[in-house]
Amino acid sequence: MTPFVAFGYQKVKADKHKLEIDPVAGSVVQDIFKMKLQGMSQDAIANRLNELGVLSPFEYKISSGSHYETGFRQKEQALWSSVTVRRILENEVYIGNLVQGKRTTPNHKVKQSYVKPEDDWIRIEKNHEPLVSERDFEIVQRLLGMDTRTSPDQKQVYLLSGIAVCADCGAPMTRKVSTVAGKKYAYYLCSTNKETKRCSSHRIPEKDLENVVLVMLKQHIQNIMHLKRVLEFIGTVPFQEINVKKLQDRLEKKKMETERCKELRMMLYSDMKEGIVSKEDYVELHAAYGKRLRNAEESIRAIQKEMDNMLEKADASNTWLDYFVKYQDIEVLTRTVIVELIREIRVHDKKNIEIIFDFNDCYQALLTQLPAMGVEVAADPDNNLQVKIKEVV
Template sequence: MKLQGMSQDSIANRLNELGILSPFEYKISSGSRYETGFRQKEQALWSSVTVRRILENEVYIGNLVQGKRTTPNHKVKQTYVKPEDDWIRIEKNHEPLVSDRDFEIVQRLLGMDTRTSPDQKQVYLLSGIAVCADCGAPMTRKVSTVAGKKYAYYLCSTNKETKRCYSHRIPEKDLEDAVLVMLKQHIQNILHMKRVLEFVGTVPFQEINLKKLQNI
């Protein structure tokens, strides 16, 4: 669901709609006496926090991570999170459920601003991707209504919050069209390079070496 562009909130809502037990309810149904302070209703539902915790968990790519928390000494019960460098990580400890590639893509998506409005299930096409060329801050999507017609555009979030940068206002359609043109050009370059490499693969090594000598 995350790879398809759904936000954590949308994923949580979808799991609740399907009647899939949340991790807490699953543990209870399995006979566990697990307790948590996060349960606020008669039945603990999925939340965006729970979904994100699963999406970030390395156990699904086969890694075993232990020693995240510790206490100052045996007399103090309160724990704190240790620096990540001090964690014990055993890579490929068990059979993975998720590929490394999918996991890496999801981590990149989680690092982007993928918040959605309540009536939206998928993030906008350029959410978390478009950034200001001057200050590097994310571009914020805004919608204005003129004469009953809605117009979507992106502007610099720094300008919106502090006015320390120019607005760099650009219509959403113009930005998407520009990105599409660049993607098509990039794909053409890759295809051209592939044809070049295929041709090079058919040229005898002696001919290649001869051309190298001629270029010296």
Template sequence: MDILNEKTYNAAIYVRLSRDDGDKEESDSILNQKELIREYLKKKSDINICSIKVDDGYSGVDFNRPAFLEMMEDIKAGKINCVVVKDLSRFGRNYIESGKYIQKVFPFLGVRFIAINDNYDSAEGSTITDNIMIPFKNLINDSYCRDSSIKIRSQLEVKRKKGDFIGSFAAYGYKKSGQNKNKLEIDEYAASIVRDIFKWKLEGMSQQGIANKLNQMGILSPMEYKRSLGERYKTTFKVKQQALWSAVAVRRILTNELYIGILEQGKRTTPNYKIKTRIERPKEEWVRVENSHEPIISKELFATVNSLLLHDTRIAPNEETVYLFSGIIACGDCRENMIRKTVPAKDKKYYYYTCSTNRYDKSSCTTHSISEKAFEEAVLLALNVHITSILDIERILNYIDTLPYRQDEILKLDAQIVKAQEELEKFQRYKLISYEHFVDKEITKEEYQEHVKRYNAKIMKAEKLILDRKQEIENIISNKTLTNLWIEHFKKYKNIEKLTRKIVVSLIEKIYVYENGKIDIHFRYQAEYENALRFIDSASKSESFNANAAFKEVI
């Protein structure tokens, strides 16, 4: 039956709004569109309003909109034979798709299409003007959407680089600031859970163990927590009716630099304004801004925990945490991790660490066997000695800070910088003179190249000297502040009586065991420790340094 010959049309009012397209909320609101269309249809006695389809928040580029698809189903079912929109841009902003529906799909299905503000009504017949103007207007709408997309992308990129948060939802542990939605502030309840997760990992728990503990405690997962706050949050990670904590969710938190004040955005994008499928961007293209918000976790703790994630720290059967030295102790020769071995003897058990390589291939490495008890005692002793040494360094540095050494040393380095700068300018001048001689044909090309090569080497040497001296001055000026940071870290653990997993991973990076029983401990902040020793050695050569006074500071 040809429904176009009927005198009465069953119409669907279609309205759409999307700020993604650059639509202005005030002029093109859903309410305004409905009112305008109703007023227009009051004059059309042959049109009955059967339904109103609303796509609020959907881009006009993509026609996979819920209300639009519902309307098309009603059309196919014969319930609707007329579509009325405010204008062509409300119908869609995709030039090709809009033209396909208006000029092919709707005529084929016998559907009357009305765009009020564009003065288009397909029932009144297609004119030459319509055939030209409708595709032209669709093309303009498409171009407008493209230009808006470019502008919006540029604005968002500028905001990202400024450190503004532009996501729809804040990550677990944070919330959008009430004063500025582009700034993050700490959500104290969720932040306390984040701190617990890092603490438990530091104490030796696995990601799955942490997830199980959170679920047992009845702590809502990040998704469920957002929903409990009334946020319309969705994720692809949910597989059950109520999302629970998982090892993946825990690891995601442990590796997220957001918790140390670093905001990383722009990780995903769409190819263009017409394709909404999101793709991953290379890491070098991410926008990374440090100190954009208050951290929940210290950088020191974050670095320690993430170094643990690189080690093989599987939980032993019937244990809740890893062993004391898991992932820390390694063979001094093959550099592979050592494994904990149980040796039963009558009614007792003895524990040893042995090379994992030797266990699977006797010819590749020797056992490097060492008693766990003796090893633990040796490490405890070494830690206490190292911390005592650090405390001595602190006292000497405090004494040096009272001397005129700093100012004298800076003046000396400044003089060296001035001298090097003069040398730099001299050789740059010589290069220019050589070029002039070459142009005047006073020297050959080969001679000129030889001169340039020699002067470039001298220039590079002078530039390096300037950079080195400036770095030395910076080290002298900032030495006390920088020193306090790493020294305070060790001071927290002075007078250790018993080793714990937290102490081991906080103070030690790696321990190597050799076949002859030698133990090589790589402490954390080893570079800072050695820099402090060099600084003290340099200061001791100053005339203002009093060795006896420094010795008294130590004792």
């Protein structure tokens, strides 16, 4: 209903109440999200867009013939700023959600508006075609909450910025460069130790830490690929999932109940014809069997719907495996890979590194569920999974 839509979208000409992707502005929005995932700060993204001569949202609206006005214009030409970039990165509209009713006024006499509590906002999910995936949007929101800064001569944050933390105090590990005999050596150390000395340094060379992370990541991806192959094999057996099998058993019992009700009604008619039951009893019993039959048929429909939902959810619940599998040939760490697959890297010391991978709860839950499906799972000393299928029911 608003006169101006979010940058990246335009109103459908045939229906002004619907949104469609603006090919030009939409590609800029997608580039902004990509640059953020690659490790660029909001300032660096804004500077890059200005260097390339990309029109800011305000200038783009003006060039499109819009009479859009804003109080943020300070120069003859409105340029990209870190504030503008952040607003785009935080806007749910780019995953297809329409959020309205964020601001209101106390009453019709007061013009000054205020932001309403988020619970009172009107949110319509999957309202229009998204420009970015929910997965990328979620990762970007996580990155926006991190304290990651770039050095003056860098446009991108370091590979492990905001991800590597001290295992003892939880503070971020800070990258530092020392020069010895004319050679520069980069290493990470606990930021608490650097500032107050209240924690040990946990000092570790940058390359050593990155090499360990790469090895552990490759190992985890291999483990996930083993699990994916097992799930694909098990998935060829109908109703292998334990909960679905239980529903299948209930479904069979309800189907038997409906057949039994139909048989009893037929027998009841024969009994009335032969005078075994009176007409009054026949009417009463026929109605009772009919009600029982309808209840059983309704239960069958409910069970079938529950089974469909469970199978659909089971398929969707394992999509996280593919996030790792697509990097099965990884040989070099990149910022994008790290933020996609790793939540946190806890540094205890040079020889003790702990990695919390994304979807770790899903991974652990899957390992717990496999034995009930007839699959033995064990890890060797190097933490490589050994999988053996005992039986298929």
